[in-house]
Amino acid sequence: MIFNKKQQDIAKNIDNNADISKWKNWKWQLKHSITDIDRFEKISGIKFSADRKEELQETLDKFPLSITPYYMSLINTDNYEYDPVFHQSFPSPSELITNKYDMKDPLAEDKDSPAPHLTHRYPDRVLFHVSNVCSMYCRHCTRKRKVGDNSHTCGMEELEPGIKYISEHPEIRDVLLSGGDPFMLSDEYLDSILEKISAIEHVEIIRIGSRMPVVLPYRITDGLINVLKKYKPVYVNTHFNHPREMSKSAQEAVAKLVDAGIVMGNQTVLLAGVNDCPRIIKSLCHKLLKNRVRPYYLYQCDLSEGLTHFRTPVGKGIEIMESLIGHTSGLAVPTYVIDAPGGGGKIPVMPQYLISWSTNKVILRNYEGVITTYKEPDSYEPTFCNRKCDECDLQLNLEEASETANIGIQMLLSDEDKTISLTPADNARYDRRDE
Numbered sequence: 186m187i188f189n190k191k192q193q194d195i196a197k198n199i200d201n202n203a204d205i206s207k208w209k210n211w212k213w214q215l216k217h218s219i220t221d222i223d224r225f226e227k228i229s230g231i232k233f234s235a236d237r238k239e240e241l242q243e244t245l246d247k248f249p250l251s252i253t254p255y256y257m258s259l260i261n262t263d264n265y266e267y268d269p270v271f272h273q274s275f276p277s278p279s280e281l282i283t284n285k286y287d288m289k290d291p292l293a294e295d296k297d298s299p300a301p302h303l304t305h306r307y308p309d310r311v312l313f314h315v316s317n318v319c320s321m322y323c324r325h326c327t328r329k330r331k332v333g334d335n336s337h338t339c340g341m342e343e344l345e346p347g348i349k350y351i352s353e354h355p356e357i358r359d360v361l362l363s364g365g366d367p368f369m370l371s372d373e374y375l376d377s378i379l380e381k382i383s384a385i386e387h388v389e390i391i392r393i394g395s396r397m398p399v400v401l402p403y404r405i406t407d408g409l410i411n412v413l414k415k416y417k418p419v420y421v422n423t424h425f426n427h428p429r430e431m432s433k434s435a436q437e438a439v440a441k442l443v444d445a446g447i448v449m450g451n452q453t454v455l456l457a458g459v460n461d462c463p464r465i466i467k468s469l470c471h472k473l474l475k476n477r478v479r480p481y482y483l484y485q486c487d488l489s490e491g492l493t494h495f496r497t498p499v500g501k502g503i504e505i506m507e508s509l510i511g512h513t514s515g516l517a518v519p520t521y522v523i524d525a526p527g528g529g530g531k532i533p534v535m536p537q538y539l540i541s542w543s544t545n546k547v548i549l550r551n552y553e554g555v556i557t558t559y560k561e562p563d564s565y566e567p568t569f570c571n572r573k574c575d576e577c578d579l580q581l582n583l584e585e586a587s588e589t590a591n592i593g594i595q596m597l598l599s600d601e602d603k604t605i606s607l608t609p610a611d612n613a614r615y616d617r618r619d620e
Contacts, residue, residue: 511552
């Protein structure tokens with residue numbers, strides 16, 4: 186094995202008797218994770234003033250520290266104050282700044298939980314929290330309220346109610362395993378979870394959200410690959426935020442997953458001082474595609490406590506999208522979303538390309554600023570479909586077709602539904618009607 190000098194120095198600083206050949210052993214990495222400031226200084230060579238250390242310790246008292254030696258080796262110690270890896274992994278006193286609109290659970294995951302460890306927000310899919318622990322505590326984590334909860338690992342008896350809920354709701358076709366990090370589980374335990382979920386007839390796909398390819402790529406072992414290959418289709422969404430994270434080891438981990446037939450996507454969070462630059466995001470998207478990972482989402486930073494210093498204006502995200510759409514291939518363009526506070530789900534936010542429209546023409550602009558028109562059909566009579574789906578004997582009447590209840594805007598578009606408007610429950614005008 187060939188290791189760079191920084192990795193050798195880190196291993197030596199961890200333990201003078203450390204065997205460098207253990208560097209790629211993911212359990213060795215976890216055992217030697219850096220969890221306090223003094224140890225970080227010793228291993229990284231970075232020194233903080235006494236006042237700074239006092240401020241940092243106050244942060245750690247609320248939001249703990251944990252960095253894998255591997256991820257620490259990516260930090261540019263000569264310019265760490267501006268290093269994107271440092272900012273994502275090492276605490277800042279700014280995490281203690283709490284604004285009045287910050288929330289512990291901004292996405293209302295706990296409120297939308299019909300069974301322990303399960304969040305059911307969208308009609309056909311659920312989020313299943315199968316692990317409480319991560320290999321590294323990302324400073325921008327939306328679940329900072331749970332960071333450091335290492336008291337126990339979710340046993341199968343704790344997950345059984347969630348599995349039962351999924352089995353009893355045939356509308357659920359997509360299950361996302363999350364946490365924590367599901368790849369923190371042993372191969373055998375993850376295998377048993379996947380086996381139980383895949384045995385549910387109406388579950389069509391299983392997704393796994395993991396940052397292991399980024400912060401601890403050595404976890405992607407042959408044993409783990411053999412487990413994942415047993416269940417198809419399995420998708421893995423990972424979380425690269427900056428091109429510097431796409432190291433040789435990370436590329437090798439991604440290649441092992443993709444070569445095993447696992448489809449990979451990436452969810453990037455827009456972070457001030459880390460990647461809030463059109464050139465950075467474009468470079469990241471290109472590197473992802475080069476390594477066969479599809480840029481999936483670009484997230485606006487959530488309203489979780491401790492993330493104020495990471496948030497950018499939405500306008501910065503729009504600027505970045507303007508730099509991507511039309512300027513690179515569509516495959517390299519993620520969907521920019523705001524995960525709505527209160528559990529409203531992911532809302533796409535995009536630049537405006539539809540300028541105006543009339544009954545027979547729409548006015549559009551492209552990425553260059555060219556304004557053009559699209560001619561609508563002179564006559565559009567949807568007589569072939571009365572939108573009474575339950576009586577349809579045309580295109581909808583196909584093998585394996587399924588129907589779910591109309592909700593939201595879909596309800597208003599359906600002629601078979603008599604609903605003509607959606608009104609918030611606390612609408613003052615409607616409250617006056619009841620008086």
